[in-house]
Amino acid sequence: MPAVALSDVVRHFGRFAALRGITADFAPGKLYVILGENGAGKSTLLRIVAGLLQPTRGTVRILGESEIRNAATRTGYMGHAPLLYDELDAMENLRYFAGLYGIQDDSRCRAAIERVALDPGLTRRVGQYSQGMRQRISLARAILHDPELLLLDEPFSNVDVTSAREMARLLGGMRDQGKTVFVVTHQAAVMEPVADECVVITSGRLAARECGIPLHLMAPYAAQEPVR
Amino acid sequence: MKPGIVIFGIVAAALLSYGLHAALVGAPTEQTMGDVQRIFYYHVPSAWTAFLLFFVNFVASIWYLVRRNPIADAIAVSAAEVGVVFCTVVLVTGPIWAKPVWGIWWTWDARLTSTLVLWLIYVSYLILRRYATGGQTQVMAAVLAIFGFLDVPLVYMAIRWFRTQHPQPVIGGGEGSGIHPSMMHALMWNFVAFLVFAGLVMWLRYRIELASRAIESEFAQRAVDDDLHGHMPVRSTR
Amino acid sequence: MSAVLDKTPPAHNAGGKPGVGSMSAPSVARVTRSTLAKDVRLEWRSKDAINSMLFFSLLVVVIFAFGFDPTAEESRRIAGGLFWMAVLFSTVVALNQTWARELRNQVLDAYRVSPASPASLFIAKAVGNFIFVATLEVLMVPLFVVFYNLRSLGPVWQLLLVAALSTWALVVNGTFFGAMSIRTRSREIMLPLILFPISIPALLTMVEATTQILTGESTPTFGIQLLLIYDIVFTTICLTLFSTILNAE
Numbered sequence: 001m002p003a004v005a006l007s008d009v010v011r012h013f014g015r016f017a018a019l020r021g022i023t024a025d026f027a028p029g030k031l032y033v034i035l036g037e038n039g040a041g042k043s044t045l046l047r048i049v050a051g052l053l054q055p056t057r058g059t060v061r062i063l064g065e066s067e068i069r070n071a072a073t074r075t076g077y078m079g080h081a082p083l084l085y086d087e088l089d090a091m092e093n094l095r096y097f098a099g100l101y102g103i104q105d106d107s108r109c110r111a112a113i114e115r116v117a118l119d120p121g122l123t124r125r126v127g128q129y130s131q132g133m134r135q136r137i138s139l140a141r142a143i144l145h146d147p148e149l150l151l152l153d154e155p156f157s158n159v160d161v162t163s164a165r166e167m168a169r170l171l172g173g174m175r176d177q178g179k180t181v182f183v184v185t186h187q188a189a190v191m192e193p194v195a196d197e198c199v200v201i202t203s204g205r206l207a208a209r210e211c212g213i214p215l216h217l218m219a220p221y222a223a224q225e226p227v228r
Numbered sequence: 229m230k231p232g233i234v235i236f237g238i239v240a241a242a243l244l245s246y247g248l249h250a251a252l253v254g255a256p257t258e259q260t261m262g263d264v265q266r267i268f269y270y271h272v273p274s275a276w277t278a279f280l281l282f283f284v285n286f287v288a289s290i291w292y293l294v295r296r297n298p299i300a301d302a303i304a305v306s307a308a309e310v311g312v313v314f315c316t317v318v319l320v321t322g323p324i325w326a327k328p329v330w331g332i333w334w335t336w337d338a339r340l341t342s343t344l345v346l347w348l349i350y351v352s353y354l355i356l357r358r359y360a361t362g363g364q365t366q367v368m369a370a371v372l373a374i375f376g377f378l379d380v381p382l383v384y385m386a387i388r389w390f391r392t393q394h395p396q397p398v399i400g401g402g403e404g405s406g407i408h409p410s411m412m413h414a415l416m417w418n419f420v421a422f423l424v425f426a427g428l429v430m431w432l433r434y435r436i437e438l439a440s441r442a443i444e445s446e447f448a449q450r451a452v453d454d455d456l457h458g459h460m461p462v463r464s465t466r
Numbered sequence: 467m468s469a470v471l472d473k474t475p476p477a478h479n480a481g482g483k484p485g486v487g488s489m490s491a492p493s494v495a496r497v498t499r500s501t502l503a504k505d506v507r508l509e510w511r512s513k514d515a516i517n518s519m520l521f522f523s524l525l526v527v528v529i530f531a532f533g534f535d536p537t538a539e540e541s542r543r544i545a546g547g548l549f550w551m552a553v554l555f556s557t558v559v560a561l562n563q564t565w566a567r568e569l570r571n572q573v574l575d576a577y578r579v580s581p582a583s584p585a586s587l588f589i590a591k592a593v594g595n596f597i598f599v600a601t602l603e604v605l606m607v608p609l610f611v612v613f614y615n616l617r618s619l620g621p622v623w624q625l626l627l628v629a630a631l632s633t634w635a636l637v638v639n640g641t642f643f644g645a646m647s648i649r650t651r652s653r654e655i656m657l658p659l660i661l662f663p664i665s666i667p668a669l670l671t672m673v674e675a676t677t678q679i680l681t682g683e684s685t686p687t688f689g690i691q692l693l694l695i696y697d698i699v700f701t702t703i704c705l706t707l708f709s710t711i712l713n714a715e
Binding site: 293345348349351352355356359360361364367368371372374375376378379382383385386387389390393 | 639646649650651652656659660662663664666667668670671674678688689692695696699700703707710711714715
């Protein structure tokens with residue numbers, strides 16, 4: 001059973017078609033890197049898979065569920081914004097979000113923070129941290145309920161190299177544990193060591209799927225032919 | 229132009245003409261108020277028409293929320309727009325009638341005030357439709373329409389209570405006051421005429437709305453099928 | 467139409483994996499409490515928001531006092547209206563803020579992807595707003611007493627009852643429309659624009675009821691009943707339709 005199954009997914013914003021008919025199955029237990037130019041529809045696709053956006057047409061099945069809400073306990077999401085409260089510290093943030101998943105256990109929050117190589121004893125407010133630290137805490141938030149499916153939308157934007165590499169390593173580790181991971185990013189080079197497959201979205205369509213990340217896709221700002 | 233619309237238009241024109249005649253000539257002159265009272269034949273049917281249209285909007289909005297049928301939304305917006313126009317007529321004819329007869333422009337009586345609040349609610353509905361972003365305009369407008377319509381009985385009750393504490397002159401006589409049969413005749417015919425006219429305008433508005441949607445759908449479908457790269461996407465400004 | 471309370475899904479143990487320990491479907495009450503606690507803590511930590519709101523309420527009262535300079539007897543007649551007008555304007559400013567907080571860092575997305583029900587979010591926000599506005603009222607009342615030399619001829623407990631019902635009437639719809647206005651242009655003006663017409667029956671009733679109690683002329687039983695009906699009707703509608711609004715993207 002595919003972790004994510006898309007069938008002719010179309011999404012409009014007014015007259016603009018952000019997604020123009022995406023059909024694909026994604027097997028579980030792999031790490032998929034979603035690449036494409038700005039405005040190609042990558043974030044739109046991820047938000048639809050996360051259940052934040054409804055497709056205009058087409059069907060989406062997540063972990064076997066056609067009703068995406070039913071997979072909410074098994075899905076984790078991370079955006080390019082930190083999805084955290086600036087005035088709370090890391091543990092307070094995690095405790096709150098853990099409660100949304102029915103987790104009352106503090107040790108899970110501490111474990112999640114340690115997994116992203118941070119100190120649970122940190123008491124500074126999240127707003128005072130660098131973007132790299134905040135994204136790491138956001139990742140901790142996304143994984144603390146041990147989801148089967150992890151969706152990350154540009155997690156490395158404005159993040160320092162060390163944090164980015166750390167997060168990529170962690171994502172690879174999660175894949176090794178049998179989770180399915182989707183990462184939308186421009187920094188293909190960061191994900192290359194751990195990627196199973198890369199998915200290229202061009203102008204709202206699925207342009208290519210390749211094993212790993214080929215060399216020509218790792219330099220996104222170099223002039224290149226669209227991948228066919 | 230479809231023949232149905234032409235026929236509808238002719239019928240509406242005929243009814244309105246007859247209604248005008250009945251109001252100005254056929255109905256007897258009122259004892260105390262004189263000829264000024266004849267505005268009653270526009271004031272009251274407009275109110276009934278507006279209220280009926282807002283009820284149509286309410287039902288269409290619920291239908292839209294349950295089924296997400298675009299036809300329901302087109303009916304809702306048409307009914308709201310035409311309803312607001314008729315509501316405006318009520319609010320304008322009210323003071324025009326009141327000033328010469330009772331010497332006051334306005335009174336916070338139950339019906340006039342309810343009409344004012346209704347007008348405010350549906351104008352805010354139309355503004356919301358214009359200001360919402362993204363494809364969820366229809367959903368949010370439908371939700372507001374439900375709030376608005378369910379508010380109306382509460383408005384009426386609140387004003388009635390307020391009025392029993394602070395008695396005010398009532399425009400158009402108290403609720404129990406009788407109406408002369410030939411006045412009733414003029415009233416009912418104007419009501420029918422207004423309904424037909426409202427129906428006609430609503431139908432035209434509805435067709436414009438459907439046509440506009442069809443155009444949007446066509447653009448949207450082309451955006452999906454189009455194989456050009458690098459063209460600037462056209463964003464709808466609605 | 468969306469269900470009143472989105473059913474929270476049971477935790478799954480997918481194919482042979484060990485059970486996910488302490489995770490169970492989050493209860494509505496628990497999520498509501500934790501969201502409310504989180505909001506109170508956030509409000510407390512960003513004290514500048516509270517301070518500026520309190521000062522704004524003070525300003526509104528003072529400006530109204532300049533506009534109307536009545537005798538003691540007259541003041542009992544108009545203070546009710548002025549008070550609720552002042553509360554209404556302060557409320558709108560406060561309401562705009564509580565949802566703005568959820569848009570910063572897009573943190574509302576984190577709530578929406580979780581299994582927690584939208585109803586919990588709404589109740590927590592509404593109760594939080596109620597507490598906030600009630601705090602503002604507690605500040606504004608002594609100011610009114612001072613500026614208008616006010617003394618109530620009717621029983622104070624009735625005033626408190628009317629105040630509680632009235633505040634909820636404003637806050638419950640205000641919270642709902644605040645969430646709606648997230649999806650609109652000119653967000654700050656859309657909230658009052660939609661809220662004011664719908665609130666008119668409640669405003670009329672709360673002003674009249676307050677005035678009747680202050681002047682001691684009668685007990686506004688019908689007014690209190692009407693406020694109660696208004697509160698019940700709109701709380702129900704808000705709870706029913708909130709998830710539709712929350713997920714309208």
